[in-house]
Amino acid sequence: MALIVHKYGGTSMGSTDRIKNVAKRVAKWHDAGYQIVVVPSAMSGETNRIIGLAKEISADPDPRELDMIASTGEQVSVGLLALALQALGKKAVSYAGWQVPIKTDSSYTKARIASIDDAKVSADLADGKIVIITGFQGVDDLGNITTLGRGGSDTSAVAIAAALKAQECLIYTDVDGVYTTDPRVVSDARRLNTVTFEEMLEMASLGSKVLQIRSVEFAGNYRMPTRVLSSLTDPLMPLAEEIISGTLISFEEDTNMEQATITGIAFNRDEAKLTVFGVPDKPGIAYQILGPIADANIEVDMIIQNQSVDGKTDFTFTVPRGDYNKAMEVLNESVKAHIGAGNIIGDAKVSKVSVVGVGMRSHVGIASQMFRTLSDEGINIQMISTSEIKISVLIDEKYMELAVRALHKAFELEAA
Ligand code: ADP
Ligand code: ASP
Ligand code: MG
Numbered sequence: 001m002a003l004i005v006h007k008y009g010g011t012s013m014g015s016t017d018r019i020k021n022v023a024k025r026v027a028k029w030h031d032a033g034y035q036i037v038v039v040p041s042a043m044s045g046e047t048n049r050i051i052g053l054a055k056e057i058s059a060d061p062d063p064r065e066l067d068m069i070a071s072t073g074e075q076v077s078v079g080l081l082a083l084a085l086q087a088l089g090k091k092a093v094s095y096a097g098w099q100v101p102i103k104t105d106s107s108y109t110k111a112r113i114a115s116i117d118d119a120k121v122s123a124d125l126a127d128g129k130i131v132i133i134t135g136f137q138g139v140d141d142l143g144n145i146t147t148l149g150r151g152g153s154d155t156s157a158v159a160i161a162a163a164l165k166a167q168e169c170l171i172y173t174d175v176d177g178v179y180t181t182d183p184r185v186v187s188d189a190r191r192l193n194t195v196t197f198e199e200m201l202e203m204a205s206l207g208s209k210v211l212q213i214r215s216v217e218f219a220g221n222y223r224m225p226t227r228v229l230s231s232l233t234d235p236l237m238p239l240a241e242e243i244i245s246g247t248l249i250s251f252e253e254d255t256n257m258e259q260a261t262i263t264g265i266a267f268n269r270d271e272a273k274l275t276v277f278g279v280p281d282k283p284g285i286a287y288q289i290l291g292p293i294a295d296a297n298i299e300v301d302m303i304i305q306n307q308s309v310d311g312k313t314d315f316t317f318t319v320p321r322g323d324y325n326k327a328m329e330v331l332n333e334s335v336k337a338h339i340g341a342g343n344i345i346g347d348a349k350v351s352k353v354s355v356v357g358v359g360m361r362s363h364v365g366i367a368s369q370m371f372r373t374l375s376d377e378g379i380n381i382q383m384i385s386t387s388e389i390k391i392s393v394l395i396d397e398k399y400m401e402l403a404v405r406a407l408h409k410a411f412e413l414e415a416a
Contacts, residue, residue: 002167003035003125007135007157010044011174012231013077016084022172023084025235026130030090032239035125037164038132039157040081042073047136047150063108067137067147070109071097074134074153081132091129095120097137097145102156104138104146111138111146112214113155116163133160154215162222169224170246171211172231177247178203178210180413181265185404190415192263194250199263199356202390206354207268219249261366262411263357267404269397271301271350272324273382275316276335278342281308285339289315292334298323302352302383302394316383318394324348350382351400354392355407367391373410379403 006029008022022040030036041047047070054061054069078094085092100120104111124131135153138146148155154171161169178200179189195203197220204213210228219226229246279285290300302318319327324346331344360366370391374381379402383394395403408414 001033001035003037003164004029005037005039005157005161005164005166005169007039007153007169007171008041008231009153009171009173010041010046012172013040013042013081014044016080018231019077019080020084020087021235022081022231023088023090025172025231026081026085027088027090028236028239030130036130037121037125037160037166038081038130039135039153039160040074040077040132041135041153042077046073046076064144067108067111067145070147071134071137071145074136078132078134085130085132091127092132093124093129094132094134096134097156098139098143100133102133102138102159104140104148106140106142106144106146108144108146110149111140113138113148113159113218116160118163121160121164148214149212151209151212152214154212155218158215158218158222158224158226161226162218162224166224169219169226171215171226171228173210173228174230174232175210175228176230176233176245177228178208178264180263181404181408182208182210182267185267185401186265186408186414188414189408190413192247194248195263196358197249197251198389199358200249202354202356202387203264203266206266206356206390206392207352208264208266216249220251223251225249261357261359261363262355262413263359264355265404265407265411265413266354266356267400268352269400270321271318271352271394272321272327272346272348273316273318273350273394274324274327274331274344274346275314276331276339276342276344277314278312279315279335279339281311281313286315288339289331289335290317292330293317293319293327296326296330298327298330302385302392304383318350318352318383321348349397350394351397352392352394353400353403353407354390355411356390358389360389360391369410370407373406374403377402377406 082092082094103115135156177191183189201216226249304316306314379399381393385392
């Protein structure tokens with residue numbers, strides 16, 4: 001019997017009425033003969049609320065305790081959904097991550113899944129039960145509860161689908177698929193029927209939070225067919241319609257390569273930039289600047305080193321905005337002590353806007369069109385980075401939405 005994994009996000013689980021609707025949808029799939037594992041998120045706002053409580057007590061909470069707290073939202077969700085399914089006459093059982101178990105490493109607040117034991121779940125499924133597993137959480141080798149990073153239920157779902165060799169993983173959310181850009185920023189953004197795995201990976205890594213990047217990595221590594229679709233439609237809509245709705249992540253080389261130059265526009269509001277002036281231009285400098293940043297567990301994204309003048313150069317890089325203060329501290333200490341460079345300045349009000357598309361491989365002039373569009377809007381580009389299928393620019397955060405709208409129009413991405 002084919003197994004399908006369903007994942008429901010926070011909005012989809014946002015009230016007991018919504019949970020009852022989720023139960024109706026899941027029961028419909030089960031009635032149609034599928035085995036179903038459901039992976040829900042916490043009810044919307046809940047994870048923020050409980051992390052907020054921790055921060056009221058400690059400005060810099062111990063990450064182990066933070067995960068103990070943050071993981072609880074999902075535990076409420078699975079229990080409520082099991083009750084809702086039982087109320088519909090279904091056999092349903094819920095599990096926390098540690099009960100499965102979903103084993104992770106011990107990097108609290110951003111743990112990585114190492115293995116998933118399928119024994120208990122497979123036995124329940126064979127027994128006709130619908131199995132509901134908490135998203136977002138796991139357990140390390142010592143039995144500590146861990147979480148997978150914000151938005152991590154997507155990753156739980158795809159990883160569980162891969163471990164159980166599911167036929168498909170359906171990610172139900174509050175939009176009906178992956179759009180050319182966030183439909184909350186551009187109202188005439190267009191829904192994509194398919195998006196290639198590579199494009200989805202870029203879009204997720206560049207800030208499109210519709211899927212957590214690690215879920216896309218799992219989908220790619222295990223070639224798990226994954227579809228993003230809406231949980232806000234009629235839960236009893238015909239299955240045949242639902243099965244082909246939303247956006248499928250495809251593993252085919254894009255058949256539209258000749259037509260589509262750009263597939264989508266991603267943005268990340270929460271960037272910060274740091275510059276060290278007057279760095280000696282000699283071997284090992286980049287390592288001396290970025291080594292301590294990496295040791296502090298801060299991810300560096302864009303990097304620029306200027307042409308040197310009189311043996312000195314300027315070095316600029318970006319980090320997530322949440323890590324800005326820590327990065328500044330680390331930089332002040334290490335650079336001033338060991339490198340003897342001049343001033344350090346920073347700007348925590350920058351955003352990154354990226355155009356993404358496999359069509360870029362076969363089209364020239366995308367960068368110049370992007371830069372002309374930004375120039376026409378009077379938007380200054382502070383940094384640029386490119387890969388084979390994306391171009392990203394760093395700009396002042398106050399122009400971010402303007403840039404996204406202008407680029408969406410310039411690349412003719414809007415709905416017909
Ligand atoms: P969930 O709680 O279901 O996991 P999220 O809020 O994490 O939902 O992700 C869905 C949201 O992602 C949408 O409401 C939308 O605002 C946002 N989003 C960002 N980029 C895109 C995109 N390209 N296509 C669709 N949604 C996007
Ligand atoms: N509840 C977690 C969060 O808010 C995980 C998720 O929703 O995917 O980040
Ligand atoms: Mg999400």
